[in-house]
Amino acid sequence: MNNTFTENKLSNLKSEKLDWEIVRADMKNKLGVDIYESWLKKIVFVEEFHNYVLLSVPTRFIRDWITSRYLDQILQSLKNHKREIIRIEFKIDSQNLKNQQGDENLNQLKKKENISFIRESSLQYNRIDPNKTFENFVTGSSNKLAFEASLKVSENVSNYNPLYIYGGVGMGKTHLLNSIGFELKKNNTVMFISAERFMYQFVKSIKSNDMVKFKEYFRNTNVLLIDDIQFMNGKEAMQEEFFHTFNALKEKGSKIIVSADRPPNRLSRIQERIKSRFSGGLVVDIQKPDYELRKKIVSKKIEEFNNLYSDGVKISKEIEDFISKEITASIRELVGAINRIFSFSRIYTKAPNLSESKVILKDLLNLNENKVTIDLIQTLVCKFFKISKNEMLSSRRSRYLVRPRQIGIYLTKILTAKSLPEIGREFSNRDHTTIIHSVKTIEKLKEKDPTMVENINKLKNQILYNNTEDEI
Numbered sequence: 001m002n003n004t005f006t007e008n009k010l011s012n013l014k015s016e017k018l019d020w021e022i023v024r025a026d027m028k029n030k031l032g033v034d035i036y037e038s039w040l041k042k043i044v045f046v047e048e049f050h051n052y053v054l055l056s057v058p059t060r061f062i063r064d065w066i067t068s069r070y071l072d073q074i075l076q077s078l079k080n081h082k083r084e085i086i087r088i089e090f091k092i093d094s095q096n097l098k099n100q101q102g103d104e105n106l107n108q109l110k111k112k113e114n115i116s117f118i119r120e121s122s123l124q125y126n127r128i129d130p131n132k133t134f135e136n137f138v139t140g141s142s143n144k145l146a147f148e149a150s151l152k153v154s155e156n157v158s159n160y161n162p163l164y165i166y167g168g169v170g171m172g173k174t175h176l177l178n179s180i181g182f183e184l185k186k187n188n189t190v191m192f193i194s195a196e197r198f199m200y201q202f203v204k205s206i207k208s209n210d211m212v213k214f215k216e217y218f219r220n221t222n223v224l225l226i227d228d229i230q231f232m233n234g235k236e237a238m239q240e241e242f243f244h245t246f247n248a249l250k251e252k253g254s255k256i257i258v259s260a261d262r263p264p265n266r267l268s269r270i271q272e273r274i275k276s277r278f279s280g281g282l283v284v285d286i287q288k289p290d291y292e293l294r295k296k297i298v299s300k301k302i303e304e305f306n307n308l309y310s311d312g313v314k315i316s317k318e319i320e321d322f323i324s325k326e327i328t329a330s331i332r333e334l335v336g337a338i339n340r341i342f343s344f345s346r347i348y349t350k351a352p353n354l355s356e357s358k359v360i361l362k363d364l365l366n367l368n369e370n371k372v373t374i375d376l377i378q379t380l381v382c383k384f385f386k387i388s389k390n391e392m393l394s395s396r397r398s399r400y401l402v403r404p405r406q407i408g409i410y411l412t413k414i415l416t417a418k419s420l421p422e423i424g425r426e427f428s429n430r431d432h433t434t435i436i437h438s439v440k441t442i443e444k445l446k447e448k449d450p451t452m453v454e455n456i457n458k459l460k461n462q463i464l465y466n467n468t469e470d471e472i
Contacts, residue, residue: 170332
């Protein structure tokens with residue numbers, strides 16, 4: 001009976017015609033009004049076939065943008081309303097753009113105030129962060145050249161244009177661009193924008209038939225700072241506009257400062273003439289911070305926290321040195337590590353010891369997580385409590401065996417990604433309910449037994465860092 005009901009329901013669902021307006025409402029709800037108004041509103045439903053739908057968009061650029069970012073969500077919305085739809089086809093229909101522009105122009109005439117969308121958005125996108133200045137940028141051998149070049153640009157004593165700064169994620173590129181903008185905005189018109197936001201403004205100006213204002217706005221600035229230029233890759237129409245904007249600004253003597261994650265000659269899917277313009281200025285890189293720079297940054301950040309929370313817990317020099325030595329990937333991760341340590345201190349009103357710090361910063365440290373196996377955990381727990389592995393895995397219920405067994409199960413649960421059934425199998429085919437009971441038992445004991453907490457931390461330290469100095 002139930003099967004018949006389900007089959008009838010599916011049959012009715014398949015026979016219903018797709019209601020595009022419901023799908024649009026669903027996309028608007030799931031992806032938000034901003035994304036819908038900027039991109040998805042331009043999609044026009046054309047035709048429905050057996051297992052796919054044909055949609056049209058005004059330009060290739062809009063099609064590529066939608067398919068690269070929102071196609072999965074759109075398909076899911078379609079499947080929610082008609083399950084047999086498994087794909088979407090797009091076609092380009094420039095007539096849609098004319099119709100939509102006509103509608104939008106009519107709406108603009110109805111507005112009481114004629115304010116350019118770019119000027120409205122500049123309030124949102126062109127904010128210089130007063131907390132990122134040259135004064136609080138910590139320098140070392142890895143970033144000194146980029147710092148000095150940025151400083152000279154802001155002091156109007158440099159002859160190179162553009163300034164191109166590149167380096168890995170979290171190395172301080174955006175901080176330097178912000179610092180330049182902060183200094184120059186006192187006497188200049190400054191535009192500080194990411195490549196992605198530049199692209200957003202460009203597309204919006206095309207859709208609203210407002211390219212004249214777009215050109216005027218970006219070409220009348222005295223200083224143009226563009227962050228993460230690598231995200232302009234593959235967008236031919238926008239690269240064309242950026243190229244002409246670049247030339248217009250350079251001809252009138254405006255300063256251009258660009259950041260990227262790689263040097264100009266390694267930018268992918270960027271026009272050669274644009275890469276050539278970038279290479280024609282000063283190209284400087286920010287390398288990974290060395291130990292001395294990391295130490296200076298850690299000391300400065302800890303000093304800032306101590307000044308901010310004068311009654312807070314003081315971080316030991318041992319922890320300072322540990323963070324400076326072990327967090328090597330980027331400055332951003334270094335600052336993030338300090339934030340975590342201080343958060344722990346404020347929550348527990350005590351500074352973490354070295355073992356606790358290693359656990360807090362586990363995912364930031366240069367460790368091979370694959371080294372943490374159930375066999376390793378079992379071996380170290382048995383060694384710690386001076387029992388054999390056969391005893392741990394046996395069915396015996398002696399207290400001196402039960403507790404180490406529960407601790408081994410608890411550590412396996414928190415230090416590996418193994419499921420409960422997998423953990424049970426590795427502990428002599430124990431049921432998953434036994435695994436849950438063991439984990440909950442240890443968690444309760446930790447709340448009232450300081451010795452248990454200390455032992456767990458020592459074992460974590462040994463398991464994660466192969467450190468045996470804390471052994472009993």
